[in-house]
Amino acid sequence: MVNKQAIDWAAQFHERALKATDERLQRFYQRGVVAADTPLAEVPLVALDFETTGLDPAHDEIISIGLVPFDWQRIRLSESRYWLLKPNRGLTETSVPFHGITHSQLDDAPDLMHILEAVLEAIAGKIVVVHYRNIEREFLHSAVKKRLGEGIRFPMIDTMALEAMLYRYGLLSLLKRLIGWRRESIRLGDSRQRYHLPHYGQHHALTDAIATAELLQAQIRHRYSATTPLSELWV
Amino acid sequence: MQAEQVEIAGFLKQYPPFDELPDTEVDQVACQVEISYYRAGSDIFQFGDEIHDLAVIRSGAVEIYRRNGALYNRLSEGEIFGQLSLLMSQRVRLPARAIEDTLLYFIPESVFMSLCERYDSFAYFVEVDDNMLHQAVVNKQEKSDLMVSKVTALISRLPVMADTSATIREVAQKMTAAGVSSLLIMDCPRDGLNEAATMETDQCAEMTLAGIITDRDLRTRVVAPGLDLEASVTDVMTVDPITLDVDAYAFEAMLTMLRYNLHHLPILEDDRPVGVLATSDIIRYESQSSLYMVSTILRQTSVTELAQLQPQINACFVRMVGEGANSHMIGSAMSVIGRTFKQRLLELGEATLGPAPLPYCFLALGSMARDEQLVVTDQDNALILDNRYLPALHGEYFQQLAAFVSDGLDRCGYTYCTGNIMATNPEWRKTRQEWQQTFADWIDNPNPEALLNCSIFFDLDGVWGKLDWAAQLNSFIALKARHSPRFLASLARNALNRTPPLGFFKDFVMEQDGQHGSSINLKRRGTAPLTDLIRVHSLAVGAKVQNSFERLDDVADAGILPPGIATDLRDALEFISMVRIRHQAADVEAGRTPSNNIKPEMLTDFDRRNLKEAFKVLSNSQRFLKFRYPMAGR
Known part of the structure; x- marks a missing residue:
């Protein structure tokens, strides 16, 4: 089951805003967090997806970020963003065909530090939506921590966890199967099929972010409602 | 920097009116799209709502209604709606509802207006009313439960x-x-x-x-x-x-x-x-189902008993028409019934003549093989014989068996083939090797006679005996024809011999064959040239299915036609077939001999208008055929 022991995100943000030393993080936390009892229809959302060089947040790195703001009714592509990032260690040969991103594309790409402000600006004040939070949450946290000496935490809606909950698979067994397997994009496709969403070419961070946003809209339409409080979904 | 939307743009580029816009323009449009998901049964546009976007269906299906609640149109993947409301009033005039789980791409009004202003093709497409022919087919199908029920x-x-x-x-x-x-x-x-x-x-x-x-x-x-x-x-x-x-x-x-x-x-x-x-x-x-008919046929113990079933077959046909079945359903049901007659006659024949000295496969050709048989039909059949066949030794038996079946079919209402395409003709009793050689020869040397034969024999289906032999011949044709451009070009030419009666209202071409006076033969001028045309495309993509609608599916999947053409052809075939079928059903009910001829003054305005549209689709597609399969070395 999804972890229901309520985290008081509002208090956390307040505390972190005071503790953070980096200005960008301070500003991010100062923007606050959507209140837990906000009905879904009023929650500003942003779907986020990373492609990474591997599965281990301690060693692997983010090489692209895609995000798209949306709400329960509309996904706004005009506000979508996409960045390529230059990894310090470079790409391993095996991950190249998987992502379709090549070395030369990444040579000119910036480091995360150069775009962190833009990323945080795009997600501040919104609820981040991901498919399988262990990638986006842990990679962003450890990448920021490596660079600034302090990490970053915020609430997320995890469409995969919602599926797991709805289909009554034990989340633990699901995670067990998934650990060591960066293959949840297949899961994303499978979940989408259940809601008759179309097949998208995957492994592109922006396409996957859009696909995740569509999936959450479908989940809300089928399983929740406009008035469901945010606290039922976020983790 | 704006993010590229490769996935969205790639989708839009496949469908009109976006397919005629420059790629860079569509890329721009894709970046402005807003996406929304609608659950099956939910309202998308309600009458009188403000409307500020053009809707493109990415997946799912949408129904558009008139204000009085009557169904106006049904749309699916790649189709657009909302354009008329946008152009005329900025208020929803035709409400829309998702009938399946549906994903929509919304294109903002400002982008839509700008495209209308700058691209004539775009403006023309969105200003012309939705395709009427398609609507006619949709409305027709609406009546049949079997058609819409999953x-x-x-x-x-x-x-x-x-x-x-x-x-x-x-x-x-x-x-x-x-x-x-x-x-x-x-x-x-x-x-x-x-x-x-x-x-x-x-x-x-x-x-x-x-x-x-x-x-x-x-x-x-x-x-x-x-x-x-x-x-x-x-x-x-x-x-x-x-x-x-x-x-x-x-x-x-x-x-x-x-x-x-x-x-x-x-x-x-x-x-x-x-x-x-x-x-x-x-x-x-489906009360009084055609399924009953099949088991009834199999129970009859003599040709005389079988021959007495004809009124029931006709009644079954009329009933299906009355219940709103579409042409695919009716054609399949009548073909299965025809095949069952053959099967039963062969059983009876073998019982009379004794078991066959060699394995064989009895073939249905033409409309029966395509699952497109109706009530006015002659028999086209042939025999595949084991390679060990020796005329002196086995000829007599198969001659007698073929005659038994052919005479029986004639008595049951499937008249002798005037072109003598029957298993009683020794020329159409060949061994497996001989058939393969004959088909190869027709493909390699597409003279007029060979081409005529191809249009009959290349729609083949085994009905009795070694059915895989028929499937193997079919595979052989599918494999060889697609790699024979000269053959395809010749067959394409041949498919242009029969043209639709254009100028349907004013100066349309009528058959002057005395008996029927001034009339149009809907088979000769409509469904036959359409099936000919579809066969060419189908052979070109190596499709192994025989039914024209299924062939169109394969052809559409292969992507050799411009977008939308397969749907147009399907609608045209369905509409002409259904006019033909309804008139035959009316003939049967009135006790007249059903025919393929209709007098234009007997048509309703609705049918005339849509027939005209369907003939136009046929004519345009015939022109495309010439262009798609050019004669080499001219």
């Missing part, structure tokens, strides 16, 4: 299943306890199923359907031969039964059951059974 609507209970380790007795007990006439046998690689008669699908994750057993099997395969009831059920079940996907329509289930003479049809979702459709489930939907 098989799931017919399934009344969960499937009853047992593991492959079960004994015959256990299975029979389970069937008795559950009160069912069929039971599915599942392969479950890990542990066996537990006791529950109906199972949750997650009891065994990897189970697959291994077979089916029915009441009838228990009678004929167990009780009659006196089998040990403790034997494994796998000894007597039907292995790898024919199944249908859960997404299929009820009429597809009916066609499948007719085609293979099945009484139980397992329905699968992702390879897992979700139910078993029984004949009775269909009959509840």
Whole structure:
């Protein structure tokens, strides 16, 4: 089951805003967090997806970020963003065909530090939506921590966890199967099929972010409602 | 920097009116799209709402209504709506509702207006009313339950299943306890199923359907031969039964059951059974079913008895028309009935003449092979003989068998073929090798006579005996024809011989054949040239299916036609066929001899308008044919 022991995100943000030393993080936390009892229809959302060089947040790195703001009714592509990032260690040969991103594309790409402000600006004040939070949450946290000496935490809606909950698979067994397997994009496709969403070419961070946003809209339409409080979904 | 939307742009570029815009323009449009998901049954636009976007259907299906609630149009993937409201009033004039789970791409009004201003092709497309022909077909189909119902609507209970380790007795007990006439046998690689008669699908994750057993099997395969009831059920079940996907329509289930003479049809979702459709489930939907007709034919014990069935066949045809079946359903049902006549006649023939000295395959050709037979039809058939065939030794037998069937068919209402394309003609009784050689020769040397033969013989279907021989010949044709550009070009030329009566209202071309006075032959000027044209495309993509609608599906999948053309052709074929079918049904009901000719003054305005549209589609497609399959070295 999804972890229901309520985290008081509002208090956390307040505390972190005071503790953070980096200005960008301070500003991010100062923007606050959507209140837990906000009905879904009023929650500003942003779907986020990373492609990474591997599965281990301690060693692997983010090489692209895609995000798209949306709400329960509309996904706004005009506000979508996409960045390529230059990894310090470079790409391993095996991950190249998987992502379709090549070395030369990444040579000119910036480091995360150069775009962190833009990323945080795009997600501040919104609820981040991901498919399988262990990638986006842990990679962003450890990448920021490596660079600034302090990490970053915020609430997320995890469409995969919602599926797991709805289909009554034990989340633990699901995670067990998934650990060591960066293959949840297949899961994303499978979940989408259940809601008759179309097949998208995957492994592109922006396409996957859009696909995740569509999936959450479908989940809300089928399983929740406009008035469901945010606290039922976020983790 | 704005993010590129490769996925969205790639989709839009496939469909009108975006397919005519420059790529860079569509890329820009894609970046402005807003996406929204609608659950099946939910409203998208309500009358009088403000409207600020053009809607493009990315997936799913949408119905558009008139203000009075009448269905106006049904749209699916790649189609647009909302344009008229946007152009005229910025208020919704035609409400829209999702009839399946639907994903929409919304294009903002400002982008839409700008495209209208800058691109004539775009403006023209969105300002012209939706395709009327398509609407006519949609409206027609609306009336038939079988057409719009999914098989799931017919399934009344969960499937009853047992593991492959079960004994015959256990299975029979389970069937008795559950009160069912069929039971599915599942392969479950890990542990066996537990006791529950109906199972949750997650009891065994990897189970697959291994077979089916029915009441009838228990009678004929167990009780009659006196089998040990403790034997494994796998000894007597039907292995790898024919199944249908859960997404299929009820009429597809009916066609499948007719085609293979099945009484139980397992329905699968992702390879897992979700139910078993029984004949009775269909009959509840289609009273006095054509399924009955098939079993009636098989029960007759003489040619004389068979010949007496003709009025019932005609009645079945009229009934299907009255119940709103579409041309595919009617054509398939009548073809299955025709095939069943042949099968029964061959059984009777073999009973009279003794068993055949060599294996053979009796072929249906033309409309029966295409599942497009109607009531006005002659017999086109042929024989494939074993390669060991010796005319001196075996000729007499097959001559007599062919004559028995051919005479029988004539008595049953399937008149002799005037072109002598019948198994009674020694030329059309060939060994497997000879057929292959003949077909190869026609493809390599496409002279006029060969081309004429191809248009008859290349629609072939085995009805009796060694059915795989027919399938092998079919594969041979599919393989060879697609790599023979000269043949395809010649066949394309040949398909242009019969033209549609254009200028339908004013100066349209009529048949002056005396008997029918001034009339249009809807077969010769409509459905036949359409099937000819579809056959060329189908051979070019190596399709092995025979039915024109199924061929169009394969052709559309292969992507050799400009977008939308396959749909236009399908609608045109469906509309012309249905006008033809309705007129034949009216003839039968009035006691007249049904024909393919109609007098234009007998048509309603609605039919005239849409026929005109359909003939236009045919004419344009004929022009495209010339361009698509050019004669080399001219």
